[in-house]
Amino acid sequence: MLLRILHTTTYRYHGSVDMAQHMVHLSPVDTPCQVVEYHALRIAPEPAARHQTTDVFGNLRTFFSLQAPHETLSVEADSRVNTHVPRPIPCKGAFADITWERARNRFLYRAGAPYDAASEFLFASPMVPRDDTFSAFARPAFSAGLPLLQAAAALMALIHTELEYKPASTGVNTPALQALHQGQGVCQDFAHIMIGCLRSLGLPARYVSGYLLTQPPPGQPRLIGADASHAWVSVYAPRPGSTEAIRSHERRTGEWFHFDPTNNRAGWGSPGEDYVVLATGRDFSDVSPMRGVIQGGAGHTLEVGVTVAPPEDIEALQET
Structure with missing residues (x-):
């Protein structure tokens, strides 16, 4: 089964944020039951620094920093994953x-x-x-x-x-x-x-x-x-x-x-x-989708949107 996942996180700050550092766990990994065919992480505004590492549990995580004032932050993870039917829980053996x-x-x-x-x-x-x-x-x-x-x-x-x-x-x-x-x-x-x-x-x-x-x-x-x-x-x-x-x-x-x-x-x-x-x-706490620290701002509103569907369904929705 081929699935596309769009996971969008948007922060709107009540006042300008001067600097920020964030860590996200939004990148699927290959397993015996799934193969990641495509993954992109789009961040706005563009980070001053960004790199991906593997954590101690084998997860992919991305660190990025923003070093210029900003009043909004948008992070969109776009993934296509081919999943397979798992074996059932064994009843013998x-x-x-x-x-x-x-x-x-x-x-x-x-x-x-x-x-x-x-x-x-x-x-x-x-x-x-x-x-x-x-x-x-x-x-x-x-x-x-x-x-x-x-x-x-x-x-x-x-x-x-x-x-x-x-x-x-x-x-x-x-x-x-x-x-x-x-x-x-x-x-x-x-x-x-x-x-x-x-x-x-x-x-x-x-x-x-x-x-x-x-x-x-x-x-x-x-x-x-x-x-x-x-x-x-x-x-x-x-x-x-x-x-x-x-x-x-x-x-x-x-x-x-x-x-x-x-x-x-x-x-x-x-x-x-x-x-x-x-x-x-x-x-x-080990795998929260997004966490970080900011300097500045006086509160925020948070919007999170997730879509999981066959790729053609999402593409049809985006065209309407």
Whole structure:
């Protein structure tokens, strides 16, 4: 499936900004389920300096600085991504057989144990603490001896059914525990809650930012900028085998499986062909689309528009 994504961010400042520095995570990356065919990042006014790097999690990020006074800032990311149908969550075989307790025990401290990079996704992060409230909420999904991936799917379904998706019920900085207590939120909150539940049970989990192809309501046309960014979770399943076997023979020690509690969908590599992976991190703070510092200005208004559609649909809309 070929998808085009237009993600536009516009700041209008209440007063002139003298200088600014910004970092954006708006460049999709190639994965087993997607190939980036085109990407452009258009910034106005033109930056004085700009460069792209790869962060510690493997995401592409762009830094730019503005060194002349400006009252507006526009950043448009234009991407074309060819997505593929992901493999389903396995129901038999090695990864399907490992229990959640065995997976958890693989990450208990042992002197001389081999390093697994997934370990860094076990710990509390700026927006997702480890807390007994999370583990208590998750316990009904984690019965004794249940395979890890089945338990993760049960937790995804629990969040999907027990929490209410309600736009504007939370903000970008709402703590995950607060969203859980109030029982409602948006995709970012659902992802943070699921991550908090998994980590509080000793299981590695990552935050995934991206996009999801949606359809307009029946009888209504698609509108440019009417979509939104999306977020979901990837859960790490260690490769079965003894610690000694992994140390001596295995370079890849596990796989990441994707779970979307907002829509109750899951897959190996992404939750579906209609998803586009943008970036992964410990939580939203690692992969926020845009952040920075400014000198000057006295407040601002922010407009964000996202469009996800087949390229020909967007081109037709732009011509009208």
